[in-house]
Amino acid sequence: MKTAQQIARDVRSGESSAQSELDASLAAIRGRNEELNVFLYVDEAGARAAAAAIDEKVAKGDAVGPLAGVPIAIKDNMCQVGIPTTCSSKILEGWRPPYNATVIDRLVAAGAVPVGKTNLDEFAMGSSTENSAFGPTRNPLDPSRVPGGSSGGSAAAVAADMTPIALGSDTGGSIRQPAALCGLVGVKPSYGLVSRYGLIAFASSLDQIGPFSKTVMDSAILLETIAGHDPMDSTSLPEPAPSLSAHVEDGVVGKRIALVRELIEGADADVVASVNRAVEALKDAGASIIEISIPELHLGLSAYYLIAPAEASSNLARYDGVRFGLRVDAEDVEAMNTATRTAGFGAEVKRRIMLGTYALSAGYFDAYYGQALKVRTQMINAFQRAYAQADLLIGATAPSVAFPFGSKTSNPMAMYLSDVFTIPTNLAGEAAISVPFGTGEAGLPTGVQLLGPGRSEAQLFAAARVLELAEVGS
Amino acid sequence: MTLPGSWEMVVGLEVHTELKTATKMFCGCANHFGAEPNTNVCPVCLGLPGSLPVLNERAVELAMAIGMALHSRIAPSTFHRKNYFYPDMPKDFQISQYDLPINSGGYLDLPDGSRVTIERAHLEEDTGKSTHLGGSGRIHGAERSLVDYNRSGVPLVEIVSGPDIRSSAQARAYAAELRGILIATGASDGRMEEGSMRIDANVSVRKSGDPFGTRCEIKNLNSLRSLHRAIDYEALRQIEVIEEGGVIRQETRHWDENLGVTSTMRTKEEAEDYRYFREPDLVDLAPEQGWQDRIRLSLPAMPAERRTKLAERLNAPTPAQLDAVGVVIDLDLEVFVNAAIDAGVDPVLAIARTANELAGGIEGIKNLTPDAFTATLLMEQSGQLSATQAKTVLGELLAHGGEPAGIVAAKGFEQLSSDSLGSTVESLIAENPDEWARYCEGDEKLAQFFIGQVMKLTKGQANGKAVIAELQTRR
Numbered sequence: 001m002k003t004a005q006q007i008a009r010d011v012r013s014g015e016s017s018a019q020s021e022l023d024a025s026l027a028a029i030r031g032r033n034e035e036l037n038v039f040l041y042v043d044e045a046g047a048r049a050a051a052a053a054i055d056e057k058v059a060k061g062d063a064v065g066p067l068a069g070v071p072i073a074i075k076d077n078m079c080q081v082g083i084p085t086t087c088s089s090k091i092l093e094g095w096r097p098p099y100n101a102t103v104i105d106r107l108v109a110a111g112a113v114p115v116g117k118t119n120l121d122e123f124a125m126g127s128s129t130e131n132s133a134f135g136p137t138r139n140p141l142d143p144s145r146v147p148g149g150s151s152g153g154s155a156a157a158v159a160a161d162m163t164p165i166a167l168g169s170d171t172g173g174s175i176r177q178p179a180a181l182c183g184l185v186g187v188k189p190s191y192g193l194v195s196r197y198g199l200i201a202f203a204s205s206l207d208q209i210g211p212f213s214k215t216v217m218d219s220a221i222l223l224e225t226i227a228g229h230d231p232m233d234s235t236s237l238p239e240p241a242p243s244l245s246a247h248v249e250d251g252v253v254g255k256r257i258a259l260v261r262e263l264i265e266g267a268d269a270d271v272v273a274s275v276n277r278a279v280e281a282l283k284d285a286g287a288s289i290i291e292i293s294i295p296e297l298h299l300g301l302s303a304y305y306l307i308a309p310a311e312a313s314s315n316l317a318r319y320d321g322v323r324f325g326l327r328v329d330a331e332d333v334e335a336m337n338t339a340t341r342t343a344g345f346g347a348e349v350k351r352r353i354m355l356g357t358y359a360l361s362a363g364y365f366d367a368y369y370g371q372a373l374k375v376r377t378q379m380i381n382a383f384q385r386a387y388a389q390a391d392l393l394i395g396a397t398a399p400s401v402a403f404p405f406g407s408k409t410s411n412p413m414a415m416y417l418s419d420v421f422t423i424p425t426n427l428a429g430e431a432a433i434s435v436p437f438g439t440g441e442a443g444l445p446t447g448v449q450l451l452g453p454g455r456s457e458a459q460l461f462a463a464a465r466v467l468e469l470a471e472v473g474s
Numbered sequence: 475m476t477l478p479g480s481w482e483m484v485v486g487l488e489v490h491t492e493l494k495t496a497t498k499m500f501c502g503c504a505n506h507f508g509a510e511p512n513t514n515v516c517p518v519c520l521g522l523p524g525s526l527p528v529l530n531e532r533a534v535e536l537a538m539a540i541g542m543a544l545h546s547r548i549a550p551s552t553f554h555r556k557n558y559f560y561p562d563m564p565k566d567f568q569i570s571q572y573d574l575p576i577n578s579g580g581y582l583d584l585p586d587g588s589r590v591t592i593e594r595a596h597l598e599e600d601t602g603k604s605t606h607l608g609g610s611g612r613i614h615g616a617e618r619s620l621v622d623y624n625r626s627g628v629p630l631v632e633i634v635s636g637p638d639i640r641s642s643a644q645a646r647a648y649a650a651e652l653r654g655i656l657i658a659t660g661a662s663d664g665r666m667e668e669g670s671m672r673i674d675a676n677v678s679v680r681k682s683g684d685p686f687g688t689r690c691e692i693k694n695l696n697s698l699r700s701l702h703r704a705i706d707y708e709a710l711r712q713i714e715v716i717e718e719g720g721v722i723r724q725e726t727r728h729w730d731e732n733l734g735v736t737s738t739m740r741t742k743e744e745a746e747d748y749r750y751f752r753e754p755d756l757v758d759l760a761p762e763q764g765w766q767d768r769i770r771l772s773l774p775a776m777p778a779e780r781r782t783k784l785a786e787r788l789n790a791p792t793p794a795q796l797d798a799v800g801v802v803i804d805l806d807l808e809v810f811v812n813a814a815i816d817a818g819v820d821p822v823l824a825i826a827r828t829a830n831e832l833a834g835g836i837e838g839i840k841n842l843t844p845d846a847f848t849a850t851l852l853m854e855q856s857g858q859l860s861a862t863q864a865k866t867v868l869g870e871l872l873a874h875g876g877e878p879a880g881i882v883a884a885k886g887f888e889q890l891s892s893d894s895l896g897s898t899v900e901s902l903i904a905e906n907p908d909e910w911a912r913y914c915e916g917d918e919k920l921a922q923f924f925i926g927q928v929m930k931l932t933k934g935q936a937n938g939k940a941v942i943a944e945l946q947t948r949r
């Protein structure tokens with residue numbers, strides 16, 4: 001399949017058309033969506049109208065954007081006017097947002113063609129997309145295995161060549177981990193780089209929207225399209241979108257890259273081997289490599305499983321049956337609230353709401369939520385010390401390759417450990433990218449994670465590109 | 475009202491005021507009372523999934539203005555979420571300020587010279603408005619409930635006083651003075667009947683000198699009269715409970731305006747755990763010094779300062795005159811008083827006519843110009859118009875506008891001057907020779923007799939001073 005960059009170039013030059021690119025995308029979706037359960041909703045009519053509008057513009061010689069005619073899949077936790085948006089939860093079934101997320105407006109302005117909404121773990125809570133109320137998504141590379149999560153649907157859409165690019169959201173690894181498990185590039189941008197307006201919140205201080213793609217360049221183009229200040233998001237960084245695609249070929253000559261012991265600890269041997277090979281490739285490309293330890297990273301998982309559920313318990317309070325989505329009628333308002341939430345939320349969402357409610361409760365706040373905030377500060381300081389020694393850090397994205405369905409569902413803690421390497425970046429509000437590099441068990445892809453301080457995306461793309469070149473040679 | 479024995483009430487007030495901004499606190503919807511239900515709403519103030527709040531700068535400015543008028547310290551502050559479920563609160567949490575409010579400390583001086591300390595004045599968002607149909611009008615037992623989200627997200631400042639208030643009259647004076655400040659700063663229209671200022675009262679009682687007793691909070695007092703009555707009722711209730719050997723439980727109570735009683739809403743044990751935590755969708759609020767300075771410079775004079783200034787135009791004012799000054803300031807009518815005094819009207823007369831006649835016809839005040847007011851009072855002062863006539867002219871001006879001279883002519887008030895008054899006085903002298911003789915012998919009290927007679931004959935259209943002048947030329 002063509003990359004987004006190629007499609008946009010061909011559509012602009014008239015060599016191809018947005019409508020024929022869309023046809024190819026819709027054909028691929030028809031081909032495998034039933035088997036893989038990637039898209040919860042395909043907006044064929046809307047996509048056809050958007051593609052036709054692009055072609056008309058090209059025909060008239062009007063300017064079209066950098067993603068002209070590029071089909072894109074959207075994780076179903078981003079609002080799009082009139083399009084069912086469910087967060088893979090029964091509680092939002094049937095709800096159609098009256099407004100667009102900022103990222104949707106920016107994609108459309110750049111000429112991209114949103115084709116539909118992809119499956120996820122309910123409210124983005126999970127690491128396998130098995131927690132969806134609408135059934136799990138299968139990994140296109142091996143349908144007996146999970147695609148990772150929570151953005152498993154968006155990862156699968158790109159891995160199955162349904163769309164060249166997709167948007168996911170990453171709260172604790174929900175883009176990078178499925179990218180690794182599906183053999184894709186996936187980026188968790190610096191907190192505030194991409195507007196969260198219209199992204200249905202899981203944990204507000206951790207959530208970021210980011211790209212999936214097969215190539216490093218496509219992720220760079222997509223990220224620079226959706227990034228930049230948004231007055232509708234108070235936590236949005238003040239500056240306009242950085243130039244990223246222009247830096248993809250910058251290389252790593254003279255860059256200091258640190259292999260972090262804690263970011264490979266406990267990973268499968270094949271994953272560790274891939275990371276070690278990636279380190280060699282970066283060294284060969286001119287980077288200077290050191291090895292460091294950041295012991296604070298061990299605390300990340302526990303802090304995350306207090307902070308994220310605490311925020312979620314408050315963010316998810318609004319699903320009360322009063323104004324939108326599911327309502328289960330009962331005696332009085334309180335009983336209606338309870339009946340609605342009992343019927344509408346899945347087990348993992350309920351587990352986290354209870355965890356978070358407990359962590360914020362009077363008498364427990366200091367011991368749990370308050371303590372987690374202190375750990376978060378320690379984490380930020382520890383990263384800061386690491387970035388005094390190195391420009392970028394490297395480690396594994398996930399401890400293993402894609403795992404079989406059901407292998408972790410009975411043990412939440414085992415599932416939570418899938419994100420042990422990705423969570424620290426979210427806690428620190430920094431940036432990281434997962435690059436497919438090497439293979440492991442059953443020939444499945446392994447992912448290597450590059451981490452950088454806030455606003456280091458250009459450097460991360462350059463380093464990722466070095467690994468891409470080393471792996472595929474083009 | 476005085477409490478029995480050596481009992482003393484201890485009261486602290488929490489005043490919620492809606493800020494008079496053009497738009498809501500976290501979105502661009504109009505902040506406007508009285509619109510069709512659910513027309514001033516958007517994804518943000520409806521709490522739709524994915525929406526985010528963006529702080530309204532004007533709300534911050536008005537909050538700072540309130541703090542400055544209350545001598546508070548303006549400090550870097552944060553927003554928190556106060557979590558609880560209620561159908562008129564779309565997010566099921568309220569964005570408020572918690573441990574770090576924008577304004578801390580301060581005080582408010584009352585007209586009687588007492589000072590009430592201010593603990594804090596913080597920003598928060600209002601909820602929607604529920605209407606419960608059927609049942610008691612409360613949510614429990616209602617057949618159905620309707621919610622209007624036009625008010626959802628309207629900016630509020632909550633002003634919390636210290637437990638410094640010792641009587642219902644002082645509580646009322648505090649609320650009235652605060653209302654004047656809110657109006658003067660432009661923060662609020664002070665319309666209690668529209669809910670733009672709502673008061674919760676914390677009331678406890680003690681024997682004077684004892685430590686504070688257990689307090690009860692009375693919710694949502696929507697007029698100064700309710701405030702006054704509810705506090706008195708509650709203090710007496712608590713005294714009765716204690717004197718009968720009972721103890722006061724800390725609880726939230728509801729004021730029933732019709733029955734004139736408070737009743738338990740929820741006890742301390744039933745109080746919600748609000749699970750406050752920092753609002754992650756907003757950044758910290760640290761108004762820079764330059765911004766604060768601009769707000770401080772733009773603040774108009776507060777009511778206390780204006781009262782002092784106006785009172786200075788009176789020579790040794792009586793308590794009644796000071797009350798009249800208070801009325802003039804409360805109603806924002808200084809412009810009339812000042813114009814009249816500057817044109818040579820006696821300050822006592824100018825303030826009296828403003829505090830009585832203009833205050834009484836305040837709904838027509840837009841019909842009256844300071845020039846017309848001044849001209850009328852000058853005619854009264856010169857004797858061209860009697861007091862009654864002057865009041866009639868003012869009433870006419872307030873009701874329909876126009877020019878005083880025209881009204882005087884139309885009413886025929888001019889004919890009463892000089893000639894006709896002179897002949898009226900002469901015929902009265904002729905008819906009452908005994909009284910006239912006594913007056914001529916120096917019994918000044920008889921002047922009142924003649925004035926009374928003239929008034930009777932002229933139906934109150936004569937000027938007392940002019941009558942005396944007529945009498946004296948003939949004595």
Ligand SMILES: [Zn+2]
Nearest residue numbers: 501503516519
């Ligand atoms: Zn709104």
